[in-house]
Amino acid sequence: MLVWLAMTIGVLFVCTGNICRSPTAEAVFRTMALRAGLAHAFTIDSAGTYEGHVGQMASPLALQVGRRRGYDLSSHRARLLTSADIEKFDYPLAMDRSHLVAMRWMAPRALSDRPQMFMKFAPQTRVIEVPDPYGGPARAYEQSLNLIEAGCAGLLAHLKPLVGSNSEVAGKE
Template identity: 35%
Template sequence: MSFEALSPDESTPFRIIFVCTGNICRSPMAEVVLRDLVTRSGLGRLITTSSAGTGDWHVGEQADIRTIKALAKKGYDGSHHRARQFDPAWFADLDLVVVLDRSQERILRNWATNEHDRNKVRLLLSFDASQATLHDVPDPYYSDDAMFDAVLGMIEGANLALFKQLAPAIRQGVR
């Protein structure tokens, strides 16, 4: 995805949402990691992050305790997260919808009512050349702490690659 067509407007930040299945494992990790990169870079007014799930099973719940622990081990705070379900009406207010696997990609592209919104949907790993061929960030929900740590590592790498593509365009005012 090219970020060349972005218009600089501090009153309207670039809005990114991360979407996984239940919004308690992968997408909260991605939201917290990118928010940390954005905050540390001084671009917090220009880029906002959020997350949601395609399903409603966990709406209102905190992130999975293993997600919170994996994040804390790396110095991130995921304790304030509350799960929510993606609402297709949100497409109009979003610039980028980053999904964690191809099942969310299919669902969200089906929920989009026009080509413009379908084009906002991107796989997280597609931003990272070293991981792009994997396509999907595995869902660690039915696994152990080590898998949560591994998934967080994948998300950190892909978010860094996404940020490296996005930040220069935002800084230069060339969206």
């Protein structure tokens, strides 16, 4: 008997403390994939390059702004990025250049080009980095969320063609 296994595409969003931008991107992408009927095709997570917020919930304003737009960040707990993440996830995505540098430094040599800038998936915005809203007003969180939604929509459009082609024969029984 042939067994077909659907391989998931790993997407990891990375910011500084893993309490604002990256958990928001995780929630947005998860929601978009779910609405597109593609949630099964992805392993989605987020992490931070700074250990000072490990174990904390998303920031109150990230929770509030996300909730207003239909994204649930309530179960999120911040975690620290590891070198194993670069190996595990197909798309480790940086919110800004400092995260890209950190990921490339942590990556095994053969995978140093795997980390990418998240906003490359939304070239129409002409923005390279998602500004850090931490400590700012709700408006800063709204502006970051606007960019994150554009980036996630572009990422999903980029990955959709890969979803149907990542199944393989696992073996025979």
